Amino acid sequence: xxxxxxxxxxxxxxxxxxxxxxxxxxxxxxxxxxxxxxxxxxxxxxxxxxxxxxxxxxxxxxxxxxxxxxxxxxxxxxxxxxxxxxxxxxxxxxxxxxxxxxxxxxxxxxxxxxxxxxxxxxxxxxxxxx
Numbered sequence: 001x002x003x004x005x006x007x008x009x010x011x012x013x014x015x016x017x018x019x020x021x022x023x024x025x026x027x028x029x030x031x032x033x034x035x036x037x038x039x040x041x042x043x044x045x046x047x048x049x050x051x052x053x054x055x056x057x058x059x060x061x062x063x064x065x066x067x068x069x070x071x072x073x074x075x076x077x078x079x080x081x082x083x084x085x086x087x088x089x090x091x092x093x094x095x096x097x098x099x100x101x102x103x104x105x106x107x108x109x110x111x112x113x114x115x116x117x118x119x120x121x122x123x124x125x126x127x128x129x130x
Contacts, residue, residue, distance in 0.1 A: 030069040031076065038120040043069055043084040046076035053130030055121060056084045060102060062092030081128050085121050087114045 032045025043063065046053075054075050058068050063086040072082040088109060093102050 024067045024070045028070055031073045032069065032082070037083070037085065037124045038117075040089070040117050040120060041086040042121070043072060044082070045069075045072050046081035047079055049081035049125065049128035049130040051079040051081075053081045053083070053125045053128060055118075055125070056082060057087060058084060060093040060105065061095075062086070062088060062090075065092070081125070081130060083121055083125060085117060087117060089117075 030043070030045070032043050035042055035044050041063070054072075056068060056072050056075075059066065063084055068084050072084050076082050091105075091108075093105050097105075
């Protein structure tokens, strides 16, 4: 059987059959903590990193939206040290934005813009024995 996918069905944020956006259950309590890595806000959870480290990158709706912390907690429960950095530095798309506005938003965040923050995240993880 041949399976065909559009780009939107491959993107976890945009499958046509999924409405509304994913959210954590109202009763979910994150196991980690919000921290600063340099000037960057982040969520951190997990062990000392001897099993390894994972960086979770959030979607266009920001690091505090959806199930990002729940995903981090899942991997931490498997023995990993996990960091979810706010690569948009507080900026985000909001529900109901037109696709053209979302594309314009993403264009503001070229690799040159977020690479220095990721270098800071990698240095932080190196201090965790990752």
